[in-house]
Amino acid sequence: MKSFLNPGSVVLIGVTRHGGVGAYNNLEVMLNFGVASDIYVVHPHVKNILGYPAYTNIMDVPIIPELAIISVGRNNIISIFNACAEKGIKRVIIVSQGFSDADEKGTRIQNKLIKIAKENSIRIMGPNTLGVLNNFDGFTTSFVTIPKEPSPVPLGAIVQSGVFLADGQSFTNGLGKAIDIGNGSDIDFVDGLNYFETDPDIEIIAIYMEEIKRGRVFLKPASRISRKKPIIVLKSGRSEAGGKAALSHTGSLVGEDAVYDIALEKAGLVRAKNMIELKSISNLFLHCSPMKGQRLAVVTATGAAGILAADACDDYGLHLASIKDDTLKNLEVSAVKWFNLNNPADIWPLGMVTGNVSNIVVKVSVSLIENDQVDGLLIVFPAFASSLHDDINFQSIINRILKKTRQEKPIAVWLYGKGAEQQKKSMLRQKGFAFFENIDEAVMGLAGSWRYFRNQQQKKDFEDVEPSKKINPSVIPSNGIYLGKDAFELMRRYNLPVVSGKIINSRDQAMNTADRIGYPVVLKVISRHWLHKSDEGGVVVGIRNPRGLKDAYNNLVALFHKKFPEKRLPELLLQRQVVGKELIFGIKREPRMGHVILAGMGGIYTEIFNDTARELAPVTKKEAEKMLRSLKYYPVLKGIRGEASVDIQSLIDIITSLSELAMDYPEISEVDLNPVIINQEGCWCVDSRIIF
């Protein structure tokens, strides 16, 4: 990767022959940026571009450049790329658009490039990329001007769009280095992460992700690297990511975006919802350590800011610290009898009466941030554009605060008023506190840092999750769908509870079986042609006696023949009828991230309330319990209105058994245990489908 970000020599191919307005000439931009690499230019028609001799052919370049930057149209790209390969160039950035970002022809060309690259051990960045930006070593391949940062921040970005390079300030509060993977045909997030892992310039990593090809592979280095360097991910496309067309309830309940949520969390990363949050969290990490809990203290010169901060805490997942000792009481002054200091601490009245606002802010801030009941501090303080207010200079206030504290907890500051910009300028690079543009961004930043800390505490070990590949190809039915007996058989092998029942092939067999297992019973059609049978009369419940069973049998057979005249009579399943609370459990294989285990409220409310919990396999018992606890339905399971609790342990076992099943059979695409009926006596899966 160093060859991409800081090459000793570089050759530009397809660069515009002229510079100036509207040329979007990446050589010109590179020179303006102050590049240190040796530069070579290839152009078929001109002799000289911006003072550099232009070689007609790549083969004429006197050395083997460390990096090639190609900006030619897609129709010429293969021959140029072959020439680069022949020359022995090992690193290529393809700037041009019109590949997998465009149409099928473009995708074919891109695949061909990858093939040539593999054969020649070449690594490609792009196509469809601005390439790289390196403010530390002074190198960029951008064709739009990006001013060089004189003192870059230690943040490295791996992104899928040049806009993040063009306005690092708006997205990540500044940029040290950035890699635009473009279409990600070869160099991707994993390569970027591995590079930044050991890059001494970089302490924080930001990712902008539209899609990820090697999702599960990404989680391993991400989980390792995030321990040392916080990784903040803006994953876009949330709005499209509802459950796609699926063959099972589980399939439709596990939306793609929800899987990204779990996966990123479990790798110990922190996800930003939008660009405001990405900027806020980046900003926090650029200046402060993360919050190690959710308890925020607020020092403010105005009551309203305190209330707005409380609302923001509620929105972004923090809460106001409740200070149970005398910390605040001890700071009050007897001169203002009517005044009580709380959290949020509105210090203005005390400041006015004592005649020294600054002293009060320092005192209260130090007390709060050093208090064991507080994990972070928000200071909302005015900076007026008038020398009349020189008594409340924030620079001196914050320096006094930092001096008196251990600087282990983050301090977010909203400095407001017309003088704020001026005052902030000289303090922007100081550590120990971070300025924000408003209360919400401050709380977003703090809350993001807390989520990072929390995710680090509860993260999965992605070292050992390679599929165990025990698969025996003979167990998979030809059409890939397991129902009824087949499904139940597989389930029993994993100790998944199956309701007593029997596949029957005749009416007499049905009557005998029912006598044995006892009424009431349920009779249902099992056919892979009829997956939504329960919605269409294919299940008869509440059969109380032999007469009812006879009727049910006859009706079901007739209904099936009417519906599928061309099919032969399917299997019928006779089960003991169990009554109780209904749950759904399931597995879904998400193409990027692997198997997801689902647990949720079942029955008719499944889709209406979508009260479900999801976890990436493998799922531990502890995680399984957490899934169940997170359901709104959980209190019902534990028993409301005087009822006894159901056997939660048996539900935990279902989840972990499903997880084992998923890990053993990577080919499983969806599993539905729906419903699983649970009552005081136990739990039973009444219907299931397993789709390979």
Added chain:
Amino acid sequence: MKSFLNPGSVVLIGVTRHGGVGAYNNLEVMLNFGVASDIYVVHPHVKNILGYPAYTNIMDVPIIPELAIISVGRNNIISIFNACAEKGIKRVIIVSQGFSDADEKGTRIQNKLIKIAKENSIRIMGPNTLGVLNNFDGFTTSFVTIPKEPSPVPLGAIVQSGVFLADGQSFTNGLGKAIDIGNGSDIDFVDGLNYFETDPDIEIIAIYMEEIKRGRVFLKPASRISRKKPIIVLKSGRSEAGGKAALSHTGSLVGEDAVYDIALEKAGLVRAKNMIELKSISNLFLHCSPMKGQRLAVVTATGAAGILAADACDDYGLHLASIKDDTLKNLEVSAVKWFNLNNPADIWPLGMVTGNVSNIVVKVSVSLIENDQVDGLLIVFPAFASSLHDDINFQSIINRILKKTRQEKPIAVWLYGKGAEQQKKSMLRQKGFAFFENIDEAVMGLAGSWRYFRNQQQKKDFEDVEPSKKINPSVIPSNGIYLGKDAFELMRRYNLPVVSGKIINSRDQAMNTADRIGYPVVLKVISRHWLHKSDEGGVVVGIRNPRGLKDAYNNLVALFHKKFPEKRLPELLLQRQVVGKELIFGIKREPRMGHVILAGMGGIYTEIFNDTARELAPVTKKEAEKMLRSLKYYPVLKGIRGEASVDIQSLIDIITSLSELAMDYPEISEVDLNPVIINQEGCWCVDSRIIF
């Protein structure tokens, strides 16, 4: 109000004797602001403050000042205020803190001030206020410096905190005039609104509200004025506003904050969730007309911005316009065969190939904004800090767009990159488009303008909602709680459906009644001492025969006596048992805004899923239907899995009947019809309580 905001003469009482650093002297600030009023100063000890002669006593001031500004401590305030009254001053701003904002003593003093004011026809602003800011006429009473805006924006703010005056930019994107009502002891939101209604300087009104005393009174002028001047409300304290301790399910389900939500919406205002949204919506209205639908088109120079905009639409309540005609197709150029123009329209490839990005942006923007399928436009465009990119000057682009369009729809712009601030400066006051700091704020602003438009379309007429006061005091029981027979009687008068049942006083009566209405039956204790009876065994359901009824009767009586040994035997209610879907309906009187009608999913899931809809009384049939439609449970009512729909009309009738009940009896504090059981045959209220 003019006397507060632009007085001909003003007297300052309690002003600090010296000016300078740390003095917080409001005379000094007023002079710096460039005041035009005649100024008088009262001080007991000094002869001169900042060049103004100081009168020892207010009576010595040679004229009757139009406005007095009092900054003395609370212990001296009554005598000073009396002196103002005696002098004949009719408008007073009380800056000092320590009144109802502090403790009981402060509240008593404040009440006394109000009493004196009423007796002398004096209006008070405050206490606990910075007073006013008037950038148009050049007047402020603030004791902290607020630089005067040379060309103020037409936005008037009515707020409960000085911070909004101190940093108008951060909260409302600039300020024309502002009124800080402080504790709101007299002058409040209603006065502010009425003033801004006819103020020719003000076109947009922003409100920061912590609490409102005259809520229902406020809605009338708010609803009238918002038609002409959009009113944006930041109502804080969302996080504390969960359902307070309540005697009914309805009480706990209708949180205070939800009531503000409905009330503000129904008055045609637009609520901002936080300060970012307040600023974004203010900004939109300062430059553009509102969106008249939810369909947003996006023109962008980068694909990522389009995806982020789609996510933002999803978050804030807009959606991407789907352009069904050939508008976009017609704009493509044959030079780039692989390129398709969609919404979001990523114009960069077209711009690069045609060599004229500006032309493409103008063309595509004009086509989209003029398209009938589009309600608003977001432009995301780069501004690079380099003369290399002079071909994409946004000033000329936007002027060309505006010239070619009717300017009836809003255009939000995020201009990004290092050159953006510089380019924006000269365009900040232009109309027809608004700059935002990022994609999310742009979409927030657009979405807020759409909510304003929608709320205006569906707003209530608050002219005729005065309670009809038909109350007959004799109908209210002494302890205020109606249960059982009493409640059912009142309900029948309002055609609310009550299940067949009878209050019984003996076991024999129970047996006879059950024989008449038919088994199965339900038996329950009716006692105002035992409101949560169903959770504690006070209801027996599913009684199938006389023997079961006898047992149930005996058990209930025994249980009640055990639980309340000192109480005499309560009434028992015997009802026919009905089975079906369970709903809850109710009324809650919210102290500020009046009666709220609730409809929701009932039974054990009521509190778990909180699937409820709320509306301010009076509720029309149309609104009632909308309430039901908004429930997640609605599809179940309409029939899922082949079931027939329940009688929706009968549910609408319940809601409108409850609304009538609420309007007739302003004394009603809470009503619960819980559950109302509904099946194919009809609906029945099975249990109810009415609390006065």
